[in-house]
Each structure stands twice: as structure tokens, then as C-alpha cells.
Amino acid sequence: xxxxxxxxxxxxxxxxxVFERLGVPEEDAAIxxxxxxxxxxxxxxxxxxxxxxxxVDGLRTGVMIANPRVQLIKExxxxxxxxxxxxxxxxxxxxxxxxxxxxxxxxxxxxxxxxNSNHYGIAGYYAIMALASDCIGISMxxxxxxxxxxxxxxxxxxxxxxxVAAPAGQERPxxxxxxxxxxxxxxxxxxxxxxxxLLKGWAVxxxxxxxxDIGAILKxxxxxxxxxxxxxxxxxxxxxxxxxxxxxxxxxxxxxxLGGAGYAHRVHPKGEGxxxxxxxxxxxxxxxxxxxxxxxxxxxxxxxxxxRRLKGSAKAEGESRIYIHGEKEWEMxxxxxxxxxxxxxxxxxxxxxxxxxxxxxxxxxxPSKVC
Numbered sequence: 438x439x440x441x442x443x444x445x446x447x448x449x450x451x452x453x454x455v456f457e458r459l460g461v462p463e464e465d466a467a468i469x470x471x472x473x474x475x476x477x478x479x480x481x482x483x484x485x486x487x488x489x490x491x492x493v494d495g496l497r498t499g500v501m502i503a504n505p506r507v508q509l510i511k512e513x514x515x516x517x518x519x520x521x522x523x524x525x526x527x528x529x530x531x532x533x534x535x536x537x538x539x540x541x542x543x544x545x546x547x548x549x550x551x552x553n554s555n556h557y558g559i560a561g562y563y564a565i566m567a568l569a570s571d572c573i574g575i576s577m578x579x580x581x582x583x584x585x586x587x588x589x590x591x592x593x594x595x596x597x598x599x600x601v602a603a604p605a606g607q608e609r610p611x612x613x614x615x616x617x618x619x620x621x622x623x624x625x626x627x628x629x630x631x632x633x634x635l636l637k638g639w640a641v642x643x644x645x646x647x648x649x650d651i652g653a654i655l656k657x658x659x660x661x662x663x664x665x666x667x668x669x670x671x672x673x674x675x676x677x678x679x680x681x682x683x684x685x686x687x688x689x690x691x692x693x694x695l696g697g698a699g700y701a702h703r704v705h706p707k708g709e710g711x712x713x714x715x716x717x718x719x720x721x722x723x724x725x726x727x728x729x730x731x732x733x734x735x736x737x738x739x740x741x742x743x744x745r746r747l748k749g750s751a752k753a754e755g756e757s758r759i760y761i762h763g764e765k766e767w768e769m770x771x772x773x774x775x776x777x778x779x780x781x782x783x784x785x786x787x788x789x790x791x792x793x794x795x796x797x798x799x800x801x802x803x804p805s806k807v808c
Contacts, residue, residue, distance in 0.1 A: 483623025
């Protein structure tokens with residue numbers, strides 16, 4: 438069945454209304470809505486409006502605080518630590534990234550750690566923020582324990598994404614935005630929703646054996662019964678799974694341990710009866726002012742040369758193109774801004790339920806039309 442397409446502004450407006458109805462201040466609601474739609478525009482559907490219910494449930498249960506008391510705990514010329522007050526990760530993340538950029542513009546480099554936060558959406562959004570200030574942006578976060586360490590059978594670490602963005606001249610910016618696991622949980626949920634088969638080597642069961650039973654994997658993760666997603670590289674060490682494990686641990690150190698946030702399975706702990714408790718998610722942001730190292734024009738010219746050398750290099754048999762990180766997402770965004778964002782019928786149904794529960798209009802008169 439062909440998925441209906443909805444305009445980005447229509448989705449953004451609806452999501453903002455939802456957050457405001459749940460007590461989120463207008464600016465924070467706008468930021469959070471923008472991040473959800475940005476994920477869909479870039480083709481990262483696992484982190485887009487399909488995630489809206491997660492935030493609605495979190496705000497309703499008090500696991501996420503609608504209007505948190507955000508505090509600057511510690512600050513130096515080039516660093517800072519922010520306590521997010523248990524609020525939505527998106528507005529806290531934007532505030533922290535803005536501060537990192539400000540410090541970079543003043544002193545060449547800025548780094549900000551965040552504790553007591555929640556899921557912050559796509560890591561790339563924050564790294565991309567630095568590009569407008571001619572900085573290299575860095576963004577990472579820890580997350581709920583979903584990933585088993587190499588040779589393990591218990592989910593201890595999150596999918597712990599890393600993003601780095603660097604500007605170029607005439608070429609598109611480089612934007613790396615990746616989980617340190619083989620796949621993020623959202624992709625498993627997306628495959629389950631689309632009834633797509635799971636690839637072998639993505640996850641293990643409660644005994645640590647590779648499995649493709651996606652329903653069982655999601656159940657085990659939800660109820661913490663054992664097993665989980667494998668680190669980037671896959672099972673064991675032969676294909677480099679221990680390297681993905683090391684990257685995930687590095688993110689947990691910078692995002693969790695450094696700022697005093699949760700880490701390992703102290704992120705999103707569960708209480709009696711499996712009831713969710715405040716997440717204490719940690720983030721880490723960085724910005725590097727390019728002109729603190731070399732002239733900006735020289736850097737951008739060199740970036741163009743590097744990108745063109747890669748894209749112009751010999752292609753594998755049967756392949757016609759080599760991509761640079763972020764290139765597919767920029768092209769997807771252009772296409773979806775023109776034609777609208779495709780929404781799975783289950784996602785539309787969930788949005789309709791949220792609208793009804795909050796007594797909000799869901800104005801999608803013709804969801805196949807770009808609104």
C-alpha cells in the first residue's frame with residue numbers, strides 16, 4: 438500500500454500543538470517538533486513523528502518534565518556542564534549546542550556536557566547547527582541499555598550515536614550521524630512495523646545467540662529479559678564488533694560519566710513492576726572554530742578536494758556512485774520538502790489517537806497532498 442505524504446510544516450505545527458497542550462513552553466515545543474520533522478525530512482523515519490507517542494507518554498507520566506528547571510552547574514572559558522532538570526532532550530540539547538558554539542567563536546573550541554536529560558532525537562541536528570558559524574560540530578548521547586557488549590548476552594550500553602559535521606565550499610557538508618550499534622532500536626521497530634525480515638547478525642537472544650526473531654528481540658529489550666542489539670561490526674571480533682563496543686563505551690564516558698549523568702543500565706532505570714523512572718540521559722556537544730586552526734577558505738577548498746577525490750575514485754563493479762556522509766540525507770530532504778513526508782498508516786493512526794485524546798484538530802485534509 439502506498440504511504441500517504443504530508444507536508445513538513447503541517448507535521449511540525451501539529452507536533453508543536455501536542456507539546457504545548459502537554460505544558461511544554463512554546464519555544465521548547467517548537468524546537469522539539471522541528472527535530473522530529475527534521476528526522477523525517479532526512480529519511481531517518483525511526484526518529485521522526487513515529488516517536489511522538491514516546492514523548493507524549495513520557496510527559497504524561499512525569500518521566501519527562503514539561504517545564505524543567507535547567508541549570509548551568511559549572512562553567513569555564515571553554516567548557517560547561519548543564520543539568521537538564523529531567524526535561525525533553527531536544528530543547529536542552531539545542532541550548533547546550535548553542536553554548537558550545539558561542540564558546541568556540543570566542544576561544545576556538547567549546548565543549549558542553551549535559552546530565553539529567555532525556556532522548557534528544559537525531560544527533561546530526563546539533564552537529565549541523567555548528568556549520569552556520571563555520572565550526573566543526575560534534576554531538577553524542579547515551580541511551581537506554583539496548584546493546585550487548587562483545588561476548589556478552591545482556592544489554593548494558595545504549596545505541597549511543599555520534600555525529601560530526603564539517604563545512605565544505607562548493608560541495609555539500611560532511612555529516613556523519615551514526616549509532617555505535619549495528620542498528621538503532623528505531624530501525625528494529627520500523628522493520629517490525631513494515632513486516633520486513635531482520636538481517637542475521639543484528640541482534641542476539643537471551644542466551645547470546647544470533648537471532649532474527651524481531652518480535653522476541655523487541656519484547657526482550659522492553660522487559661529487559663536478556664539479549665539485545667549487537668555493537669557496530671556485529672558478533673564477536675572477526676568483523677570488528679569490539680570496535681563498535683569501544684565506540685559505544687567512549688560515548689557513555691563522555692556523555693554519562695564525565696557530566697554525572699546515568700551510564701550503562703543506569704540510564705532509564707526501571708522501578709517496581711517495570712515502571713519507568715526518570716532517565717538521567719547524558720549528552721556531549723563540541724564545536725571547533727575552523728579559523729582557530731587555519732584560514733576558513735583554505736579549509737573549505739581542501740574539503741572540496743577531499744570530497745571530489747573520494748567521489749571520483751574507482752567504483753566497485755555494478756556501482757555508479759560513491760556517497761559522502763550526509764549526502765543521501767540532503768537529497769532526501771530536498772525530495773521530501775517538495776513531495777511531502779510519507780507516513781506509515783500505523784503512524785497516522787497513532788497521531789489521530791493523540792489528537793483525539795488531547796482534543797486537538799489533526800488537519801490532514803488530504804494526506805497525499807503536500808500541505
